[in-house]
Amino acid sequence: MATTRRPSRSRTLFPAPPPVQEAPVIHGDLAVLEHWLKHYWDKLQLSQAELNVLALTQDRQEYMRWTGKRLNTMALGCYCYIPVPALSARQRASAPADVLLHRHLIFIEPAMQAKSIEVTIAHELIHLADRVQGNPRRHRHHGYDSIAIDEAAITGYPVEDLRALLHEESLSRERVRRARRPIRYVYQCPGCGKQYPRTRRYSQAVSCSSCDKVYNPRYCLALVSTNGTDTAQSST
Ligand SMILES: [Zn+2]
Ligand SMILES: [Zn+2]
Structure with missing residues (x-):
């Protein structure tokens, strides 16, 4: 569930987020995603302006195209901030309006139990809120750091439960990965x-x-x- 720690050392790709619409872009299990998105957006007191520049997908390939970075195959969720690109005055004049906006991009792994989908959305929105407040935090230890404390506080689930859930989902993700790429x-x-x-x-x-x-x-x-x-x- 981490944001990319360092710029990709492989290929240099450019972020290609989807065009800004009147509502946030949401690709996946729409009813569930919209429900938890609204619930935690309100709890974190995030603004409508930030919601308009949000795009969320449950498709790994699409997320990688949007961010221009590779996504760790074990990641259950990911938040990526795309700053306004540095453009010359001339480029700015001819650029489409949404190119001049920053973007929030979120990935949520679809193959998880309902409670994990909920807490992963809460988790990624904590990263988003940190960014909006100009204080992005890095993980020191997933499930044990200050982000985990905030996640427990906002979801109302005990931090031990969240750790157990993260562990369980990581194991099941590993099994899926192994089944796809068996040891030959x-x-x-x-x-x-x-x-x-x-x-x-x-x-x-x-x-x-x-x-x-x-x-x-x-x-x-x-x-x-x-x-x-x-x-x-x-x-x-
Ligand atoms: Zn995280
Ligand atoms: Zn040996």
Whole structure:
């Protein structure tokens, strides 16, 4: 549920948020999202002006296009602030009106229990409120920091319950991820016997990091099993 900690080091993409409409852009389970959005927007005493520049989606790919950044596959929610772009006077004159506005972008993982959807919306709106107040906080420890205290206060759920919920949802997210990218290859060190499960084959020779910190052909990993390849083909 963190905002991106550092600028993406991979490709430099430009944010492409959706056009500003009269109402916030909401893509996903509309009735539920609108309900909790309104509930916590009012509780946090956020303004109508900020609501108009909000866009929320439950689609990971869409969120990445909007923000121009990659989204951690384990993230259950994410808030991203897009500042007004630095433009020359000439560019400003010809830019569409909504390009001259800042934007709030939120992602909410759809495959979660109802209570988790609610608290994740509350959580991301706390990040948004912090930003609006000019005091964005970073997580020191998810579920244990000042943001977690605020989340408990605003939702009325005990902080221990919120921690348990976060843990449960993280495990189920991990299971989904594993099912999509099963471990197909198991490599083993000829020295210590340590196994290295992999979703893909290594593209070059790799040696055991436990036996030698630098590449050492004596401990070159050997492919010992290719589980999953056959099951994938027969699962039609
Ligand atoms: Zn967070
Ligand atoms: Zn080894």
